[in-house]
Amino acid sequence: MDEAPISIQEAKDPSKQGNEVTLRGWIYRTRGSNRMLFLVLRDSTDIIQCVASREDLGEERFISARELPVESAIVVKGRINMDDRAPGGFEVHLKEILTISKADRFPITKDHSEEFLRENRHLWLRSRKMNAIMKVRSTVTGAIHEFFRREGYHEFTPPIFTPNQAEGGSTLFEVKYYDRTIYLSQTWQLYAEAAIFSLERIYDVSPTFRAERSKTSRHLSEFWMAEMEAAWMDYLEAVSVAEREVKFIIEKVLERNMKELEILEAEPERLRSAISAKWPVITYTEALGILKERSGMDVEWGKDLRTVEEEELMKHFDTPITVVEYPKEAMAFYKPVKEEADAPGPVAKCFDMIAPGGYGEIVGGSERDTDAASLEEALKREGEDVRKYDWYLDLRRYGSVQHSGYGLGVERVLAWICKLDNIKDAIPFPRTMTRAYP
RNA sequence: GCCGCAGUAGCUUAGCUGGUUAGAGCGUACGGCUGUUAACCGUAAGGUCGUCGGUUCGAAUCCGCCCUGCGGCGCCA
Numbered sequence: 001m002d003e004a005p006i007s008i009q010e011a012k013d014p015s016k017q018g019n020e021v022t023l024r025g026w027i028y029r030t031r032g033s034n035r036m037l038f039l040v041l042r043d044s045t046d047i048i049q050c051v052a053s054r055e056d057l058g059e060e061r062f063i064s065a066r067e068l069p070v071e072s073a074i075v076v077k078g079r080i081n082m083d084d085r086a087p088g089g090f091e092v093h094l095k096e097i098l099t100i101s102k103a104d105r106f107p108i109t110k111d112h113s114e115e116f117l118r119e120n121r122h123l124w125l126r127s128r129k130m131n132a133i134m135k136v137r138s139t140v141t142g143a144i145h146e147f148f149r150r151e152g153y154h155e156f157t158p159p160i161f162t163p164n165q166a167e168g169g170s171t172l173f174e175v176k177y178y179d180r181t182i183y184l185s186q187t188w189q190l191y192a193e194a195a196i197f198s199l200e201r202i203y204d205v206s207p208t209f210r211a212e213r214s215k216t217s218r219h220l221s222e223f224w225m226a227e228m229e230a231a232w233m234d235y236l237e238a239v240s241v242a243e244r245e246v247k248f249i250i251e252k253v254l255e256r257n258m259k260e261l262e263i264l265e266a267e268p269e270r271l272r273s274a275i276s277a278k279w280p281v282i283t284y285t286e287a288l289g290i291l292k293e294r295s296g297m298d299v300e301w302g303k304d305l306r307t308v309e310e311e312e313l314m315k316h317f318d319t320p321i322t323v324v325e326y327p328k329e330a331m332a333f334y335k336p337v338k339e340e341a342d343a344p345g346p347v348a349k350c351f352d353m354i355a356p357g358g359y360g361e362i363v364g365g366s367e368r369d370t371d372a373a374s375l376e377e378a379l380k381r382e383g384e385d386v387r388k389y390d391w392y393l394d395l396r397r398y399g400s401v402q403h404s405g406y407g408l409g410v411e412r413v414l415a416w417i418c419k420l421d422n423i424k425d426a427i428p429f430p431r432t433m434t435r436a437y438p
Numbered sequence: 439g440c441c442g443c444a445g446u447a448g449c450u451u452a453g454c455u456g457g458u459u460a461g462a463g464c465g466u467a468c469g470g471c472u473g474u475u476a477a478c479c480g481u482a483a484g485g486u487c488g489u490c491g492g493u494u495c496g497a498a499u500c501c502g503c504c505c506u507g508c509g510g511c512g513c514c515a
Contacts, residue, residue, distance in 0.1 A: 028476095029475085029476060031473095031474045031475070031476085031477055032473095032474070032477090033470090033471050033472065033473085033474075033477090033478090034470075034471065034472090035471085035472050035473090036472065036473055036474070037474090038473075038474050038475080038477090040475090040476095049474085049475080051473075051474085053472090053473095069466095083473095085473060085474080085475085086473090086474090086475080087474090087475050088475095105448075105465075105466065106465095107448065107449075107465095108449080109448085109449055109450090109464060109465050109476080110449085110450080110463090110464055110465080110476050111449055111450035111451080111463080111464055111465090112449065112450070113449085113450070113508095114507095114508075115444095115445095115507055115508070116449070116450090118507090118508095119507090171513085171514095186514095187515095208515075210513090210514070210515085212512095212513055212514060213439070213512090213513085214511095214512085214513065214514075215508075215509065215510080216509070216510065216511085217509075217510095218514090218515085219513090219514075219515085220515090223515065224515095225515060226515095304513090306511085306512075306513090307510090307511075307512085307513095308511090352515090360514090360515080361514070361515060362515065363515075364514080364515060407515060408515070409514090409515025410515085411515080412515055413515090423515095434506085434507065434508080435507085
């Protein structure tokens with residue numbers, strides 16, 4: 001076969017109809033009789049039905065083609081045409097089939113459990129579903145870079161090995177680091193705060209590790225977080241950056257991945273209407289009011305919103321909402337108190353963006369405490385060794401300024417966009433408390 | 439850390455108030471079929487019923503430990 005292969009997507013272009021094309025890929029399905037053979041061919045772009053008759057190929061080649069198992073790699077040549085009888089509406093009449101690699105029996109067949117597919121994730125990546133999700137994922141992370149670069153941010157890469165913890169009471173993965181123990185990063189924040197005094201506005205898309213013993217459809221032990229940190233910015237401005245960022249991500253997905261959203265049955269209309277609306281920003285105290293008045297749910301002021309409360313609250317909204325100013329008590333050490341807040345107790349200058357549809361928190365952020373003394377006190381209160389944070393406290397000693405930042409959970413956003421049942425499908429090889437294979 | 443669900447052929451499963459040789463579909467092998475849509479028809483191979491122990495004349499089935507996986511709470515993105 002001398003002609004250069006083209007993609008299945010290219011072959012379906014109207015200008016190619018009636019032409020002879022060379023395609024290459026993997027056998028996705030086979031069907032046939034003793035006269036006719038149907039191969040559905042798959043490449044990264046699409047699938048297409050190829051048809052061959054015994055006469056067209058000749059006895060010997062017909063028989064050997066009929067024996068090719070699913071997932072065999074082949075190159076084919078034939079004439080492409082639109083045909084209503086073919087699934088997808090296009091069909092290639094084969095003249096030649098070149099076997100590149102005959103597959104063993106493929107373990108994934110018609111019936112499969114979630115568990116089996118996770119055990120065979122390395123092969124399940126070939127499915128239309130995972131193919132579509134990974135394409136949307138690529139758009140999402142690309143859009144994050146695009147968004148922040150357009151807004152004048154610099155990409156800043158934090159260390160993954162870190163000696164400190166950053167979130168109070170957090171669970172970190174310990175790593176043997178030569179002859180001592182350090183941790184895998186669970187946020188870039190402390191390092192980002194160092195960098196803004198040089199770059200002012202920065203962002204990253206990095207892996208994050210949390211040893212939380214959470215076994216839910218919303219948690220991963222290793223996930224990707226897209227964070228930003230900006231000098232001279234208060235937390236409410238950060239909220240509006242987050243809203244614009246998430247809307248930008250969705251716009252790009254709607255622009256580039258309609259086919260994938262269709263394969264995933266992701267109901268893109270729900271996204272389209274979400275991005276055309278203004279997303280509500282309410283305080284924690286107001287959220288409790290909504291829960292009481294509209295859901296008859298009494299929550300004691302001062303308690304963090306739990307999953308039940310969050311889900312109940314989101315029943316009243318069909319876009320993401322941002323809840324600001326949580327009680328200081330429940331928050332990490334670096335989140336400063338907002339003075340003169342209309343609330344029963346001290347609240348922090350912080351926020352969470354919650355997605356509709358039970359996807360939970362997709363963004364969490366805050367303004368950062370700029371005062372060395374109050375940070376030191378907060379660290380001591382949490383039983384931290386202040387000496388380890390000396391470099392961090394230095395940042396408040398040399399020209400401290402108001403600054404804010406947040407982290408966006410890439411897989412949470414992707415799960416919402418793709419309408420996935422489980423966040424484990426939003427990442428190619430999920431790592432959870434009970435799974436680190438394959 | 440707490441609570442719950444599940445483990446039977448390569449895969450998906452039925453059987454589970456104990457009782458003959460543990461049934462089926464998909465896949466596989468072989469044969470058939472003039473266009474299939476994760477086709478259809480026929481034949482066949484394929485099972486120490488997660489592990490260990492207990493109850494019983496008898497355990498896939500009842501009980502206990504353990505292993506593995508899954509989900510929910512808490513916590514978080």
